[in-house]
Each structure stands twice: as C-alpha cells, then as structure tokens.
Amino acid sequence: MIVKEQVRTEMSADGAPRETFVINIGPQHPATHGVLRVKMTMDGEYVVRAEPVCGYIHRMQEKMGENRTYAQFLPNTSRIDYLSAMTYTHAFVGAVERAAKLQVPPRAEYIRVITSELNRISSHLVWWGAFLLDLGGFTPLLYAFDDREKILDLLEGITGSRLTYSYYRIGGLCNDVDDTFIKGTRAFVAQMRPRLKMYRGLVTDNIILRKRLIDIGPISKEMCRKYGATGPVIRGSGIPYDVRRVEPYSVYPEFDFIIPTFQEGDSMSRYLVRMEEMAQSLRIIEQALDKLPAGPVMAEKVPRVLKLPAGDYCYAVEAARGRFAVRIVSDNKEIPYRVKLRTPSLSNLSLFEEASAGMLLPDALALMGSLDLVIPDIDR
C-alpha cells in the first residue's frame, strides 16, 4: 500500500484537491533511453508533472574540446551521439574546414553523404526497434538489428569500426572506399526496400500500434518553436525544417529527395516521418553512388599542425535526431578556445514537460519514445 506520507494533497487548476505521489522513471531504462531520470508527479494514472533530470552521463565533451587539438578532438565527436556518429563528425570537420577555408575534393563529399545517410538509416532502425520494444512488440527490434548489421558491416569494411567511426578527417576522408563497399551498398539498398515494406505490413499498419500512437502526444507548432525542437519532431508537427534544405551543406543540393512532413503532430506522424526518411535516405544513397566522381579523397595542403584564424565559426548538419551544430571559437592557437555543441536531443527533451502534462503514463512514455532521445546527446 502507498504510505500516507508519500501522498501529497495539492490543489489542481479547477480548485479541487487531489492526491499526488512521485514516481521516478529511470535513471536506468530498458532499451533506448539511457540514463535519464524523469521525476513524475502522478495523480493515479495521470501525469501531473514530468520533470526530466539529466546529467547522469555528462562526460565534459565541450571541456575536452578546450584541451585537445582539432585532430585530437575528432574521435570525441563520434561519441557524443554514438548512433549517428558520422553526421556529428561531419559537423565538426565541416566547421574546421569552413574556418581554415579548405577545399574538400568532390569524391570525399559524395562519400561523406553516402556514409552519413547510411548512418541515418542505422540510427532510425535502432530507434524503430527500441520504440517498439517500449510499446511491447519484441520482435521488430531483432529484424531492425538484422538490417543494421548489414550497414555496420559495410561501414566496418571501410572504416574499421562499427559504431564510433572517426572516418572523416579535416580536409577529406581517412581512406578511400573500395569496390566491395560500392557493390555492397547497392545490394543493401536493393534488399532494404522490401524490408521497409515488410515493416509497414508488420508494424505501421497494425491496428494495435495505430491505436497506441494516433492522437497521442500532440505537439503543436508553437510548442516546437518555443523549445527549439528540430528533426522529426518538428517535421511531424507540420513545419518542413530540415537543415539539408534550409542551410544546405556538403553536396546535398545536388540530390533529389523530399522532406517528409506530416501535419498532425501526434506520435504517429513522428513515427511516419522517420520511416519515410529511411526511404528517402535510400534514394540519396542511390543517387550518390550513381554520381560518385573519381579523384582524391583528401584535400591538398592540410597543415599537420592546424591553427584556425581567430574568430567564430559554425556549421550545422541534419543528424538523425535533428539539427546538430558545432560552434568553434578560436584564438589563433592549436587548441580551440571554445567548442560549443548544440545537440538536438536537449531541445527535444525540454518540450516533454509541457507536452506530457495531464497524459496517462503509458501515453507519456510513448511520447518520450517518439521524441527519439539519446541521453549522451543531452548531457554531452
């Protein structure tokens, strides 16, 4: 039985007293979330207030940025959000290249796009499997990880690592891709499309899932703007904001792809945005493979000891979770003065408190799953 002292009586908005108690979700979660603690004040089954407490995995990435040279900080970028590590490294090397005015050869740019999009697909697969695990469907997780193994094997063939790649270098790539990779990627794209169809039949069309997600956790456009949410969260609420279109970078302007946007703003539209994004990433990969130019993969004359001219440089990418931006403040030394990492999960999490007020607990958890949070991304 709930002990008397744990229940508080407070006045609700309409003046009636109600008894509430506090439940902690986390800091240990099964599956996706990671070490996030959410202090929920509950009135029976209803969430009165959900207060996220982060910081359990703060690793001082930004402080490390102030103590390492640009080349030494590169492995850190993979570890900020390990699920979409390539895109994060892309942001950092992009910022340094923009500052040092380095010309990255086109082959390197195309390969960067291919690997970033492969990474996006693998990140969405993890999200999909873990989200369904939260909702109680255990099987799709393993199908998703089966597909993800193929991506990881492809990327391991060229980078040597499965999760934290450190593949890009300042000025280009660490090494070139070989024929095995290109053939393997084409084969992967060919077999992934029927798999996406299978996922639609197994999960997306499933009536139980639809009842779980449709009209659950509505997030309005104003709420998105207020908290600075980006990525599938804002595209699920009807605003077609994608950094690849709004602040184009790398060679994305040369590809033909659509930005999936859904108007309803509920968990189902965020779900559909990510499923569609996987299909669009496959399109981008195909086009990039077709147009892949020959040439070097490393810029010429990249100084071994890199000193950026004093100033403020910024570069933003569309990571799997939203807009990731790196801001480097340099004072003309080998080591930056400040590296600021603007991570999407922190902004996406901050709207959880307002969005989940008054919801039932399982719905609140479904909402949190649909935000696709990676906690190391929040805490850095």
Next chain:
Amino acid sequence: MTSLSKTVSSLWPEPLRLVLFLVGILSFVGLNAAYLVWVERKGAGRFQRRPGPTEVGWAGLLQPIADAVKLLSKQLIVPAGADTTLFRVAPLLMMSPALMSLAVIPFGPSLAARNINVGLLMIFAFGSINVMAIMLGGWSSRNKYAIISAARVVSQNVAYEIPMLLVVITMIMVTGTMNLNEIVLQQAGAFWHWNFFKVWVNPLMPVTFLIFYICMLAETNRAPFDMTEAESELVAGAYTEYAGMGFGVFFMAEYANILLGCALATVLFLGGWQSPIGILPGVFWFLVKMYFLIFSVVWIRWTFPRTQFYGLLNLSWEILIPVSLCTLILSSAMMKLLHA
C-alpha cells in the same frame, strides 16, 4: 465383518483412481509449465531469426530445469510492512484454480478425473479466483507499482470475463449440456462435426471462437494484453516484490492458466479428443489441438505490441460484449427455428 470388507473393497478403486489422476494432473501441469517456457523461448527465438536457448542440454531442453534450480535457490524475501499471509498465499491462489479445473477436462475417451455434470460451471467458478490472486499479490506488496498494476488487472479481468461467459452460455445453449465429456461426444465424426463448424446452429460460430480466444488471452494476462506484467512503469507490475520461487509459482501459474484456456477451447470448439478424420480418436488428438492453440498464443505474443490500457477495456466493452450478445441472440433464434 465380511460386509464391511466388501464395502471397503468396492470403495477402494475410486480413491486410488483419484490419487492417480491427482498425481497425473500435477505432473502434467508441472511438466508443461516448465516446458512451455522452453517452447516460448525457442519460439521467440525462431520468430526473431535466432536460435533461442541452446547451451544447457541438447537444444536447450534442460534450460527450464536450470531456471527452476536458480529460482529455488533464491531467498523468499517478504518486504517489511507487507501483509505476510496474503503475500505468501497469492501465488498459491493463482496456481490452484488451474489445477483444480483440469480435473474436469476430458483428455481422452476415459481420461477425465471427474465427469461432473456442471463441469463448465465449475471451471468458471474457479477461474474467478485468479483475479483475486493477482490483486492480493499486488496489494499486499506495499509497492506503488504493484498497486497500480493490481488495480489494472482487476478491471481488465472483470471486463473480459463478461464476453467469455456470454460466449460460454452460447455454447451451453448449442450443446445443451455443461458436462465436458458429453460436449466432446457430441462432436464425434470428422472435423466438420466439430462445434467450430456448426454454423447452422450459430451463424457466427467462428466469431464466437475468436471472442473466446481473445478473452482467454486477456484473462491469462498474455500479450497483447499484458499490461500488468510488462508495462507498469517498466517494472514487473504486481510481481515486483516476489523473489525466487514466489515469482516462479506466478510464472508457472500463468502457463497453467494458458494450458487450461487452450484445453477448454479445444473441448468446446475443436472437438476435444475426436480425430479430424473420424477414426482413431484419443488423447493424442487432444494434445495436438491443444498444443497448436498454445503455439498460436506464443505466435501472437511475439508479433504484436501491447494494447493501450483503455484500448483494452474499450475492446471488451464496446466490441466484444455487443458481438457476443449478438451471437447469443442469433444462436437462440436459430435454435428456435431449427426446432420449430
């Protein structure tokens, strides 16, 4: 003196027979409860394209034994402040109705422990104890998550008992008896004699079977209706505070209940021990049909996500109860027409 010995000797076979059946049922349920875990884990593995348990024994067949040994070796912790009597009694309360109800299920032509005339009624009478068991287990644990889960279980089970009973009433009307052995005997012949195919008496018979099946899944707290176990705030729900064999008994009781539900569905709808080709009836066919239904229960668990709690209740109150009322009315109308 001789009359006394005659009376004793005439009484002797029946207690012996009952004791044999008791031992038989206990061992059947025990073996099944343990090895259904193996079936579930192997099945889950195959659905997920992975092997499942393989290390302990050939193909993992000793895995349930290893799990049982592990659970037996743990200390039975009763939380401070919990109601100790209720806490300890709850797992037993959940296991016993399944065991007792299996006494009336006809496994074979002469394999029913007791051929009670109101066998069906007895099963449902005992079945309602299940709800109380989980509720007591959750309530006596002195744990927020357990309380919430216990409250959910009560509303879920009450909501799903109603369509189940309505469906069973329909079947009683169709078959005219509550004696399970007679129900099986009525379905003699090839498979089109089974109750499942008797659409001239109840045009919605397959729907009736479906409703019974769904209610059985909900009553045993099985996915996709397993809010109590798996979801409650991501902890184990009503079983949170149970350690070692207390949890083990709950677990086994869940499988015993599935066993009972599938056995009942086989007897009521699929012809019990009757063979589908009309010859060689026997316990073999009963087991085949029952295990096929159990496999489908496992299949459903690993395919679908969990329903929403209010979705679960809405399904029952808004869909299942009206449809089962429909079948009841339709079958009574058809029976009136047939007899007229």
Next chain:
Amino acid sequence: MKNSLKEIAIGFNSLVTGMRITIGQFFKPSVTVQYPHESLKMPERFRGHIELVRDPATGKAVCFACKLCERACPSDCITVEGAKLDGAKKRSVTQYILDFTKCSLCGSCVEACRDGAIRYSHEYNLASTNKEDYIMDLFKRLENERLEAERLEGSPKSEVQSPTAEAPRQEPKAADEPSTPNSQPPTTPK
C-alpha cells in the same frame, strides 16, 4: 455502424498480415553466429589495438621513437622510449607501452606515424581478468615474436605454431567453418 464494422475488418486484416509475416520469418534460417563456437573474419581495415611493424630487411622494429604517435594520441595512452644503440646511426625503440585501458581506437597514432611503424592488429578476443594484460608492451611483444620465429625456423617440424599469447597475427575463422574453440589455423608466413 458501417464505418466501425469496416474499421474492425481493416484492423483484423492488419493483425492477420502481421501474423503472416512473423510465421514467414519463423521458417527462415537463423542469422546468429554462435560466437564461441563460430566466429567471423575481420575486415582488412579492422581497428584492433596497434602493433609494431617489423622491417623485413633488418628484422627489427621500424619504429625509431620519434614520439609523433605519443603526441597525437588524444588519450595519452602511448609511452615511447628510444635510445641510440652502439654503432647505429638512428635511434631505435627500446620501450613502447600502450595503455589499452585508455585507448579509444581512434587511429590518430597510426595516421601520425610517418614511417608506417605501427599498424592495427586484428585481435578482438581480448577478455581478461586482470588489468596488467591491457598495459601492453608492444616492443616486448615484437621481440618475443622474433625469438619465437627464430626458434621455430631452427626446428625441423614447424608446421603449426603453438598458440601463445604473443603469436603472430592470427585470423579468426570464417563464419561458415564452425570449429571447436582453442584450435588455431597454421599461420601464413609474413
């Protein structure tokens, strides 16, 4: 009424489709590689911990302790010491300690080295119960390798290498050859 019946029909159909998909997967083969009994072949560029490269001409390490790798490492896990041996023009390495507990396998050291003196190994079976196994003395390993190779060259029956911890680079077997644990293939000559 008609709408809700249609909804129920569509919903039921979606459930049946889902079940059809899972039963289809039920009969497909398992994709698991049962790790201790089978293992996978690592790709060429796999990043295991680093190891020193031996110069085939001189038989000694290429590394001459210029300490570029030590400076490039972001985690400060490399310690290199070198000395000029008698009669040699260049320095040679005398100690090369890799603290693998701190290494993040970023590869900065391999890239920083101008002479190709270090390369990635393909070892991933590194589980151990004491920490000292991870403070790797790579120079000593290279020396042990050389002594082992000389010893085996001397003996007539040198078909199979003994499976010592400092054996030259082994390649784990491919996944389609399940084998018993602890058996190692004969090493390919360098």
